[in-house]
Amino acid sequence: MSSITNLINRYTKSSGNQSTKQIILEATAFLVSQAVLFYGVKWVLQSLDPTKKKRDETKAKASQILDRLGLKELALNEYEEIIATEVIFPDDIPVNFSDIGGLDEIIDSIKENVIYPLVYPNVFSKTSSLLSNPKGILLYGPPGCGKTMLAKAIAKESGANFINLHISTLTDKYYGESQKLVNALFSLAHKLEPTIIFIDEIDSFLRDRRSQDHEATAMMKAEFMSLWDGLVSDSNSRIIILGATNRPNDIDQAIIRRMPKRYSVQLPNVSQRVTLLKLMLKDTKIDENLDLEEIAKRTNHYSGSDIKELCRAAVMVPVREYIRNIDKDLNEAVIDTNELRPVKLEDFFPSEKNDDFIRNASVELD
Helix, strand or coil, X not given: CHHHHHHHHHHHHHCCCCXXXXXXXXXXHHHHHHHHHHHHHHHHHHHCCCCHHHHHXXXXXXXXXXXXXXXXXXXXXXXXXXXXXXXXXXXXXXXXXXXXXXXXXXXXXXXHHHHHHHHCHHHHHXXXXXXXXXXXXXXXXCCCCCHHHHHHHHHHHHCCEEEECCHHHHCCCCCCHHHHHHHHXXXXXXXXXXXEEEEECHHHCCECCCCCCCHHHHHHHHHHHHHHHCCCCCCCCCEEEEEEXXXXXXXXXXXXXCCCEEEECCCCCHHHHHHHHHXXXXXXXXXXXXXXXXXXXXXXXXXXXXXXXXXXXXXHHHHHHHHHHCCCCXXXXXXXXXXXXXXXXXXXXXXXXXXXXXXXXXXCCC
């Protein structure tokens, strides 16, 4: 400012012996030098910014995702762009309800109470204001029973925009940034409605609040709950928080209250295990005398992932035998499925103890 004042004073004093053209040239040169200085310093500071490359990558990825969603013109701030990188396109999810075995009752309830009110709000809101979609859903049960797979199927079948939230996305080393990211999470969810926000292992993020909690963590939780279902939240929003956990007792009671729909996904019983075996072996060449019920009876206390690993090991036995008998280099070999023998019962429960045999460990589950 002082430089401009000095320039004006010089113009006033020398107006008698300097032409107007010279004064204009001096003023123009001064302004150009100031602009060069400003943008030069700005460029140097930006080039020294260690987060610039990451922010540019985030912006590009967010733009690509919005383009796929048909929302290329949607304006996002820098925090919403970070959250947008967690959005999953429904067509990229390879799981639907038909791929899940043994959870028919839970699937039917989710369709009626969650998906239909979320996707067809006009049909339900005209009937009663009480028939809106729930604010939250909790899937809980032992590990490996299909909670995450069920969450994927919900996103696929509903066609809603799916934000697969990683807790690390909300954490930042700078004070106050985490709250801004939480705010961006819900503002982006509102822009993308209908939206499902999935938090796996939700107990690690929204566990019981204690006086020993770090201030930043406590403020982030408070911001999350306030925007989820608080004074400023929209009661008619089509946003669902979908959480999965193995430890429901560790979750804060205020969070449990905000998740009225709770589904217990437990270890499969015999009939459910038979259904799982049929699904997992539908594309596999099996012996015509293979008794799936016998396998189901002998896999008590197995989870869905345990049964999948058991099937994988059993199917690998004929493949391993075929590989041992071929003389070609494996880089040139092509496995002909017609030459593989069918999978037998003995492949599931080999007498020898080897790495492919899954032994049922006696583990107590809460």
